[in-house]
Amino acid sequence: MARKSDSAKRAMLVEKALEVFGDRGFRGTTIKHIAARAGIAPGSVYTYFKDKNALFRSTLDEGWDDFLASLDELAASREPFARTLERLLATGFAELSKRLALVRGIVFEADRRDLLRGKIDELCRRIERIFAAARRQGTLRPVPDPAAWRAMLRVTVNGILFSAAAAPPGNVAGELRSLKAAVRGMVAARIGEETGI
Amino acid sequence: MARKSDSAKRAMLVEKALEVFGDRGFRGTTIKHIAARAGIAPGSVYTYFKDKNALFRSTLDEGWDDFLASLDELAASREPFARTLERLLATGFAELSKRLALVRGIVFEADRRDLLRGKIDELCRRIERIFAAARRQGTLRPVPDPAAWRAMLRVTVNGILFSAAAAPPGNVAGELRSLKAAVRGMVAARIGEETGI
Amino acid sequence: MARKSDSAKRAMLVEKALEVFGDRGFRGTTIKHIAARAGIAPGSVYTYFKDKNALFRSTLDEGWDDFLASLDELAASREPFARTLERLLATGFAELSKRLALVRGIVFEADRRDLLRGKIDELCRRIERIFAAARRQGTLRPVPDPAAWRAMLRVTVNGILFSAAAAPPGNVAGELRSLKAAVRGMVAARIGEETGI
Amino acid sequence: MARKSDSAKRAMLVEKALEVFGDRGFRGTTIKHIAARAGIAPGSVYTYFKDKNALFRSTLDEGWDDFLASLDELAASREPFARTLERLLATGFAELSKRLALVRGIVFEADRRDLLRGKIDELCRRIERIFAAARRQGTLRPVPDPAAWRAMLRVTVNGILFSAAAAPPGNVAGELRSLKAAVRGMVAARIGEETGI
């Protein structure tokens, strides 16, 4: 074989691409930008991806899948729901911090609203699943109007993602911290009711 | 002074530009698109705006100012806060519906996060003012932690705007309705507490 | 209106494009080549043609149509066929000389054999029509096997076109002259028989 | 000397390259296409050929030489010319069928008119030689104007090659058959005269 075996290079490329897409959006990003960031020649990008679109898609899909997977571990436990919630917040915001570029990539794409909605729907479904598990296990009370509940969830999730995506580069950590506090506050009250505590 | 017809044409141009920017984003929109929508020649755009950026900025600034202005009338009244809130929702969502393109223009621009944050901060400040007025007038209880309250407000506002911006073109009205219901639900509980009713 | 009215410029562009396509073939020709030959900027080509393909098609179609039209005047006369034939040769070779680039454009395109066959079929049909008219008017005898006759016509037409297209740039005129003489010789014998003289 | 396996691989490469060049023309063919067809890596092509041009040249030269060689056997016999002619047609069209890709490669290359003319001149010379031999042996009458005769030959040969090269992929065999019939018809008459039969 020639040179390195290089699925590592593909991964590296995805990672770098994600950074640039996150910074500049799809249209604002050029193949040259990405290649420069990855330290390769522009043409080499096409060794790994059919075109700019495929690279973008792979970038989002793969990152988002990892993101979602990180949430699934939370669904199984039997602990009091307040603990599950705390872990959800911890994991969610840790991931958010790690994948901020990804979230920006997802969030800021006027052209691709479907992609965007799809991704966020996936995320909401995962979170719902965590709550549903807790309800099945009796650690959380059922809600009277599931559709309304789901709508609220979506507004909140969108609010978090969008707020995070828009955070000023200089103070991302601070923003995320205050965001997390706010969300904890928002949810705490409602969950308080729902758990009947 | 420019003749009346000129300023009318400028306004028309802003309006049409807003539609296109809302549909396709900044980079996805060409001067030709806008000119065609406005029924003028591409070159004529430059009679009214220095360049594409200036047009975009004017478009957002002016539309957003109108949006904000529509909220200010709500700050002055002495009615029970539940009523003010209802009017806020009514006005807010009516405007959202009317200015969806604007919101999309604001929301989907990775390059311009500052612009975006600025606009949304303005909006949050207006809404805060409405609440503050109600608190001064005693129709709403004070909050214990204003910073946390402000953070929650921002998450919610972002959530609404982003959800609205991402609504599928075919069913915007439906989405906005369910969004409004969700928000009413979210706020109702907290306000219920806060108003002490 | 802006600048010149410019359907003249389109025609000029077609003409220059034809030269370059004729010299270098479709793939060997770049938009830059054509633009340089026409004295305009590369981007300006796209004012008149959607893309390189459209330019190529227009180039061939329009030139070929003119070519064919020049032959149609020959079909109507009642003179002895030897005279018609002479005029056909005169016109045909004059046009061939004038449109050599076009013929090269038609002839040398591996990718586009259909286009090529189509064009040449059109041409053969025109020539057949001239012969058919002469047969109807009794200035030429009928042929026993029209299909075979048509096949021969096609071989001859292809032979002429291809020979002309392949002529060395330095001595096109000489080649065409000797080609014409050869064709006259080839046809004379057969026509001699067919006319019964 | 290169090992046997090497020269076999080179030959195989030439053969496959010919197919692809014949299908897609010089510019339309990529080294990758050829390598894939030959079942080797793109880089390996450069072990056998300096560059794409050299491969193309070798491809045509070698194939064409074989083609020409197949005609030379016809020049020596003492049979009546009608028989020689029949064998010429048989061999010629059999070879044409076998080497259609080659002929297409030769025919459709606007850039390389010299190459093309050279090849076809070689071919015409071989055919002339066959006729000349027959004339020397008295099985065919001399022609009064050899230059004119040569010109006719060239038109006919070009016509055949070009018609064959342009044949629709779906019906090559049929086209060649009808082409052969046409040529037989064309030549028969003249030869009839020339042989005095």
Next chain:
DNA sequence: AATGAATGAGGCTTCATTCAT
């Protein structure tokens, strides 16, 4: 002021060729 053709920089992508393995 309005027009829209013209411009040319810049983006995406292809592909002949090289060269580390």
Next chain:
DNA sequence: GATGAATGAAGCCTCATTCAT
């Protein structure tokens, strides 16, 4: 010798902007 990833020049095309009319 073989491989195929890497390279980067070069091609097509878009589009913000200019400017002659």
